[in-house]
Amino acid sequence: MIIISLLFFMTATAISMLWLRDLFAVVMLSGIYSLFAAVIYMVMDAVDVAFTEAAVGAGISTVLMLGTLALTKSKEKVHKKIAYGPLALVLITGGILVYGTLDMPHYGDANAPIHSHVASRYIEKSGLEVGVPNIVTSVLASYRGYDTLGETAVVFTAAIGVLVIIGRRKKKRKKTGAVNDGGDIA
Amino acid sequence: MMHQKSVLRVVSKLLIPPILLFALYVQFHGDFGPGGGFQAGVIFAAAFILYGLIFGIANARRTVPASATRTMLALGVLLYAGxxxxxxxxxxxxxxxxxxxxxPIAGQHLGILLVELGVGITVAGAMMSIFYTFAAQTLDGDEDIEEEV
Known part of the structure; x- marks a missing residue:
């Protein structure tokens, strides 16, 4: 019941984000959407995921979106023509995704593949092998240490990408007379 | 302009030290409770981003220079792979x-601690670098900012 009402609020937030033209309100609503998602993860006992969603989705990305908003206009341009091609593409993709969820195991199904593969081994043995009370941490940092190294490299690459694309050092106009596009990377 | 927002200044001054402390708690208590390097890094960066939003980017850059955040970015991955x-x-x-x-158990504890620290340092460095880069775009005319970017 809690999850259904939370999902209702999430849907309402998403639809109002679609209707609003004021981008500041849209950014705020996307933060609220992330908070609802975090609460749903919390209800599902995925505390670590909820933590990350609240910190990244509701916190940092809202700030970054506001920073982007300061660079652009805060009103969305209104397009009067309806683009039928993209609309059809979105509807078909969405339909396929919904069709795909029909095959997914029910929430809490004990026979679901994620519960029958290696999860039981982690639950039984991680206390003896790793000795860390939080199984999420022992899976993340020890059993799946390679994956987490890859994730850290992804975060590193993302930040480097941002620095390369918009973090260029601007040549001073007073000295050079013109902005050099090929300025060195800051 | 900034000097007039006294409520924001006082509240953020009260909040920033507990946020940093909480980030360290999440970092080093991740073995026992929810959390870990990623969440801790984000919370740690959030404290500095809050500082930058309230007290100005120039002050935030004086506290943690952009070169330091870029060093953190690489240092974390190096610590993990190292x-x-x-x-x-x-x-x-x-x-x-x-x-x-x-x-083996003591080794696992030490390994997880080092690896999570690496993740935390990289994530905090990444979030602060991205924030600084976005903020520098907004304040393009400011000569002081351009020097340090």
């Missing part, structure tokens, strides 16, 4: 923490 190389030098496989200490 832990793996260290375990190889000690005779194990890459990221096999059992070889780090006298007993």
């Amino acid at each position: 832990t793996g190389v260290w375990t190889m030098l000690l005779g194990g496989e890459f990221l096999d923490y059992n070889y780090l200490a006298s007993t």
Whole structure:
């Protein structure tokens, strides 16, 4: 019941984000959407995921979106023509995704593949092998240490990408007379 | 302009030290409770981003320079991969923490601590670098900012 009402609020937030033209309100609503998602993860006992969603989705990305908003206009341009091609593409993709969820195991199904593969081994043995009370941490940092190294490299690459694309050092106009596009990377 | 927002200034001054402390708690208590390097890094960066939003980007850059955030970015990945190389030098496989200490359990504890610290440092560095870069775009006309970007 809690999850259904939370999902209702999430849907309402998403639809109002679609209707609003004021981008500041849209950014705020996307933060609220992330908070609802975090609460749903919390209800599902995925505390670590909820933590990350609240910190990244509701916190940092809202700030970054506001920073982007300061660079652009805060009103969305209104397009009067309806683009039928993209609309059809979105509807078909969405339909396929919904069709795909029909095959997914029910929430809490004990026979679901994620519960029958290696999860039981982690639950039984991680206390003896790793000795860390939080199984999420022992899976993340020890059993799946390679994956987490890859994730850290992804975060590193993302930040480097941002620095390369918009973090260029601007040549001073007073000295050079013109902005050099090929300025060195800051 | 900034001097008039006294409520924001006072509240953020009260909040920033507990946020940093909470980030350290999440970082080093991740083995026992929810959390870990990623969440801690984000919370740690959030404290500095809050500082930058309230007291101005120039002050935030004076506290943690952009070069320091970029160093953190690389340092975390190096610490993570370096832990793996260290375990190889000690005779194990890459990221096999059992070889780090006298007993496998102690080795696992040390390994997880180092690796999570690496994740935390990289994530905090990444978030602060991205924030600084976005903020520098907004304040393009400011000469002081351009010097340090």
